Amino acid sequence: MLSRGDLTDDEWAVLEPLLPKSNNRCGRWRDHRQVINGIIYRVSTGCQWRELPTRFGPWQTIHKRHMFWSIDGTWETLLRHVQAVADSEGDIDWDINIDSTSIRTHLHAAGAPKTAATLSATSKGAAERSAHMRGLVSAAVLGGGGAAGEALGRSRGGLTTKLHLSADGKCRPLSLVVTPGQRADCTQFEAVMDKIRVPRLGPGRPRRRPDSVGADKAYSNRRTRTYLRERGIRHVIPEKRDQAAGRLRRGSRGGRPPGLDKDRYKKRNTVERAINKLKQFRAVATRYDKRGYVFLGTVTAAALLIWLRS
Known part of the structure; x- marks a missing residue:
């Protein structure tokens, strides 16, 4: 399966040059490849960190490495590099699609302290590190304090998280945003689009504008269409029934109906x-x-592994 197995030699050759190097202040890092293999095992199986097999080394080391790389953007840097390599080879289909999915939250995911400062703020230095941590992650996770700040939302089924993403025409994630589960899809459209950023291996600005965008009726609103039109991005978003009825009631003031390329809309299954x-x-x-x-x-x-193994 796609999610199983340690890094191959070819996959490791792609990641190794981009990983943090050991220094005198931090001491010697445990072998990155061994730690990443442990993270892959945990992400694949969903086991508790302390249940990781001993062949990966101390579970505390693996957990902390994953936490730090989530904070400082190392995972995102690796993902963007792999995307940049694919783009340089013409391997990205820029007819992208956007959607979201709800993710059930295990009861063990609840109960995090309201702020990172409550964990170890026993000194001025600890409080400053906690404030710095909150600043780093504020742009990555949307929501306020408490459960919402941890992208947890309540519904009839309990706590949920919603994952908003864009995917290229080959079913690979381009950008990712997490929010509380009750957050409407259309409110995160611009956030998902703004996180599309594929660097160039040579000179030039990162590519941020796709050839076209496809989405379902949940994204059908004036703000989304204006956002895409101002950037010259062709889009395929069907009109809601009540919006069409309101446009017809306004007569000539309602404007023309948005075009819908049915053949292009069929490609929306790539994000699914x-x-x-x-x-x-x-x-x-x-x-x-x-x-x-x-x-x-x-x-x-997980998205990084999909790109490496696609």
Whole structure:
């Protein structure tokens, strides 16, 4: 299966040059490859960190490495590099699609302290580190304090998290955003689009504008269409029935109906298939991470493996 197995030599050759190097202040890092293999095992199986097999080394080391790389953007840097390599080879289909999926939250994911400062703020230095941590993750996870700040939302079924994503035409995630489960899809459209950023291996700005965008009726509103029109992005978003009725009631003032390329809209299934690939990883299909930014790091690590093994 896609989600199983340690890094191959070819996959490790891609990641190794981008990983943090050991220094005198931090001491010697435990072998990155061994630690990443442990993270892959946990993301794939959804097991508790302390239940990791001993061949990966101390579970505390693996857990902390995953947490730190989720905070400082290492996982996102690795994902963008792999995307950049694919783009340089012309391997990205820029007819992208956007959607979201709800993820059930395990009861162990609840109960995180309201702020990181409550964990170890026994000194001025600890409080400053906690404030710095909150600043790093504020742009990655959307929501306020408490459960919402950890991208946890309440519904009839209990706590849920919603994953918003864009995917290229080959069913691979391009950008990821997590929010509380009750957050409407259309409110995160711009956030998902703004996180599309594929660097160039040579000179030039990162590519941020796709050839076209497809989405379902949940994204049918004036703000979304204006956003895409101002950026010159062709889009395929069907009109809601009540919106069409309101436009007809206004007569000539209602404007023309939005065009719909049915053949292009059929390709929207690529984002659904990308979601299915992500949910092959059991730690993505069910959320076990208390912190929202750690869960986003888990999803990003899963997306990285999809790109490496596609």
